[in-house]
Structure formats: structure tokens, C-alpha cells
Amino acid sequence: MLRETIKTETVTAMKAKDKERTATLRLIGAKIKDRDIELRTSDKMPDDDAMVTDVLMKMAKQRRESIEMYEDGGRQELADKEKAELGVIEEFLPQQMSEEETRAAIAQIKADTGAEGMKDMGKVMGELKARHGATLDMTKASGLVKEALS
Template sequence: MIRDDIKAATITAMKAREKDRTATLRQISAKIKDRDIEERTSGKDIPDDELVTSVLQKMAKQRRESIEMYEAGGREELAAKEKDELSVIEEFLPQMMSEEETRAAIEAIKTETGASSMKDMGAVMGELKKRHGAVLDGKLASGMVKTALS
């Protein structure tokens, strides 16, 4: 389980006295605990690895956006810190689908659902997320679905 891998990595980083890595791993654990509490109150039952992966994906997306903004603002030292955090987060994410795999999945869903126009984008994206949510790059997929349906 990914959660166990994160705990083991935290212990290893603490023993190696890697302050930045330890801080990032603790951040990840805190976000996961927050999400656990949310899920308990919502009554939904999500498999553990799926929950952890969604938390990691959200954190990675936030880091990528921050890196973009910091670089645009000329704040390279802050961008470097975010890049370091992003690399730690990405260690625990499953391998994302390639462009070719994403394109093939979109075509398969498009054929199955009979999608032919932009009106069908929501249905195609919904099915794509349902089938491949944990390993799907949403931003990439969205652009590819738009292209395929236009």
C-alpha cells in the first residue's frame, strides 16, 4: 500500500536527517489524514490506494502551478523548493498514462458511447475518469477529448 510506503520513507528520511524530505513526507501524511476524516464524515467508501493517489495528485498539481507562478515572477529559489517537494510526491504516484494510451482510451470510450460533438465531452471525461482516474492526467486528457470531439 502506498500509505505504508510513505510511512517507511518518512522514518528513513528522519533517520538520515533529511529535513526537507521529512517535512514533505509529513505534509503528505497530514493531507492523507485530513482526507480520511473527510471520507469518514461523508459516508463514502473509497479504496485506500485510490484515496492516497488522489491526495498525491492534488498535491502534485498544486506544486506544478506554484512552480509556474514562481518562475513567471522570477522567484527561482521558491520554485526550486516546490520542485524538490514535487519530486518527493511523484515518487509515490503510480505511473501516469502516456499520450498514446490516453488517446486510445478516449477513442474506445468515444466509440462505445457514440460521442460525436462537444456536447458529449462531459460523458466522455466522466467515463474516462471512472475507468482510469488514478493514472489519468486530467489536463492532458481534457485537451485531447476536445480535439477528438471537435
């Protein structure tokens, strides 16, 4: 279970006195607890690993956006800190699909759904997220779907 792996890694990092890694792992744990609290009032509980993966994907996306903003603003030391956090977060994410694999998945979904134009983009994106959500950067996929449908 992903949640248990993160807890184990946190203890290992603490014993190794790796402050940066420990801080990032504690941050991940806090975000997971926040999501647990949000879901207490929910009618249906998602699969635990799927929920943890979703939290990690959102955290990774935030780090990528921050890195870009810090580098554009000339704050390399802050960008480096975010890159270090992103590295720890990505350790727990499933392997991301390559661009070629993403294009193949889009072509398959396009054929399965009969999507032809931009009006079908929502349908294709929804199906893409349902089938490959955990292994796909949806921001990049969006551009590839637009390209495939135009």
C-alpha cells in the first residue's frame, strides 16, 4: 500500500537525519490526511492507493508550476528546493506514459468513441483520464488531444 510505503520512508529519512527528505515526506503525509478529512463526509470512498496517487499528482503539478515561476522570476534557489521536493514526490508516482504512448492511447480512444472534431474533446479527455489518469500528465495530454482532433 502506498500510504504505508510513505510512512516507512518517512521513518527511514528521520533515522538517516535527512532533513529535506523528511520535510517533504511529512508534507505528503499531511496532504494525505487533509484528503482523508475531506472524504469523511463523502458518500463513496475511493480506493486508498488511487486517492494517494491523486494527492501526489496534484502536489507534483504544483511543484512543476512553482519551478517554472521561480525560474522565470530569477529565484533559482527556490526552484532548486521545489525540484528536490518534486523528486521525492515522483518516487511514489507510477511511471508516466511517454509522448508516443500518450498519442497511441488518444488514437485508441478516438477510434473507440468515434470522436472527430473539437466538439468531442471533453469526451476524449474524460475517457483518457478514466483509463490512464494515474500515468498521464493531463496538461500535456490536453495539447495532444487538441492536436489529434483538429
